[in-house]
Amino acid sequence: MVGVGFALVFAMLVGGCIRRAENQVTIYAAADREFASPILDGFERQNAGVEVLRQFDVEASKTLGLVSRIEGEASQPKCDCFWNNEILHTLRLQKQGLLQARKWKIPDAWPKSFRAADGSWVGIAARGRVLLVNKTKLPDREAWPSSVLELADPKWKSRCGIAYPMYGTTATHMAVLASHASKILPPVGVVGPEKSTSGVWSWEQWIAGVRDNAVVLAGNKQVAIAVGQGDLDWCLTDTDDAIGEVESGKPVEIVFPDQGAGGIGTLFIPNTIAVINRAPHPVAAGLLADHLVSETVEGRLVMGNGAHFPLWPDAKEQSRASPNAPVRWAEVDFQLAADGWESLSVELPKIFSSAP
Structure with missing residues (x-):
C-alpha cells in the first residue's frame, strides 16, 4: 500500500505549490466517542505519521456545540473534517458555504437523500x-x-x-x-x-x-x-x-x-461526513473523509454496539436491530x-x- 506521506507530497506537487507536511488532521466528532475512537485509531494505524486530533462534543450541547465552533471559526477554520451523528446541522453548515464540495468514493447508486447534490457531505450508517x-x-x-x-x-x-x-x-x-x-x-x-x-x-x-x-x-x-x-x-x-x-x-x-x-x-437519520471549506490540512482531511465513508468503516458501525443501518448498496453486514419483517423508511x-x-x-x- 502506498504510504500516506507519498500521497500527501504528490498531491501538493500536482497542486502547483509546496505546503508543509500534513502530519496532523483535526476532526470535530459528534459521533459517540465509543464508536468513533476505534475507527480513528484505525486510520492512524493505516496512515503512519498522521495524527488525528479529536474534538468530541459535550453531552450537554450535543452536536450544536461543535457546529457553533465551526461557524465561529469560519474566517479561520481550525477543523478539517466534521463527523456529525445526524444531518440537520450538517445541512445548515452546507447552506452557509462552510463545507467543501468534493468527489466522494461512493457508488453511483448511493441513496440521493443521504448525499449532497453538490458533494459537500455524505451520509453513512443510519x-x-x-x-x-x-x-x-x-x-x-x-x-x-x-x-x-x-x-x-x-x-x-x-x-x-x-x-x-x-x-x-x-x-x-x-x-x-x-x-x-x-x-x-x-x-x-x-x-x-x-x-x-x-x-x-x-x-x-x-x-x-x-x-x-x-x-x-x-x-x-x-x-x-x-x-x-x-x-x-x-x-x-x-x-x-x-x-x-x-x-x-x-x-x-x-x-x-x-x-x-x-x-x-x-x-432513519444518518451520520454525515464532510470536509470543512478551506480546511487547514485539505489533503489529509480528504483521506480521512474517504476512510470514514468506506464500506469497511460503515460495516464496523453496523456490527458494533450501535447496530447502525448500512447505506452502502448491497452491504454485507446488516444491523442486528433489524426486525424480521421489512421496514419502510420514511421519505x-x-x-x-x-x-x-x-x-x-x-x-x-x-x-x-x-x-x-
Whole structure:
C-alpha cells in the first residue's frame, strides 16, 4: 500500500505549490466517542505519521456545540473534517458555504437523500427513530403504540418519554415533523381529543400535546433506560440506545413506528461526513473523509454496539436491530427540515421550558 506521506507530497506537487507536511488532521466528532475512537485509531494505524486530533462534543450541547465552533471559526477554520451523528446541522453548515464540495468514493447508486447534490457531505450508517416498549408494563401487544404521533395522546400521559428536543437526533426528528406536518399529522380525534376546527391537527397543537403528555429527559439513552427500568411504558429513542436495553436483558422490545397504511414510515437519520471549506490540512482531511465513508468503516458501525443501518448498496453486514419483517423508511426532505430549524429552535425551548 502506498504510504500516506507519498500521497500527501504528490498531491501538493500536482497542486502547483509546496505546503508543509500534513502530519496532523483535526476532526470535530459528534459521533459517540465509543464508536468513533476505534475507527480513528484505525486510520492512524493505516496512515503512519498522521495524527488525528479529536474534538468530541459535550453531552450537554450535543452536536450544536461543535457546529457553533465551526461557524465561529469560519474566517479561520481550525477543523478539517466534521463527523456529525445526524444531518440537520450538517445541512445548515452546507447552506452557509462552510463545507467543501468534493468527489466522494461512493457508488453511483448511493441513496440521493443521504448525499449532497453538490458533494459537500455524505451520509453513512443510519440510526432508526424507534419506539421502545416495556413488555412487563404493556403485556398486551394490541395495546402497544405504533406511531410517533401517539406521544401527544392523553392516554399515555406521564407513561411515555422523549429526549429534550433541542439537541441531537430528537431535534432533527422534530424539525422533520414540523416541516412535514401537513402530510404527517392525523385527523382530529385520532391521537387525542378534538382540538382543531379545520379537521386536522396543526403542528402547534401536536407539539403542545407532546409537552403535556410525555416525560422529557436529557437524552435518548436516558429515556431508553427509563423504559428498561419500568419507569416509563414506552419512549421514542434511537436504535443504538434501544438495542442497548434489549441486549442488556431488559423486558423491552423495539417497535419500528408508522409502518401501517397512511403512516410516513420510520425515520432513519444518518451520520454525515464532510470536509470543512478551506480546511487547514485539505489533503489529509480528504483521506480521512474517504476512510470514514468506506464500506469497511460503515460495516464496523453496523456490527458494533450501535447496530447502525448500512447505506452502502448491497452491504454485507446488516444491523442486528433489524426486525424480521421489512421496514419502510420514511421519505422526507431533510433540507426542508433544516430550513425551518432557525424558527423552531426559538419555539421549542419556550414550549418545553420546564424540561431538563
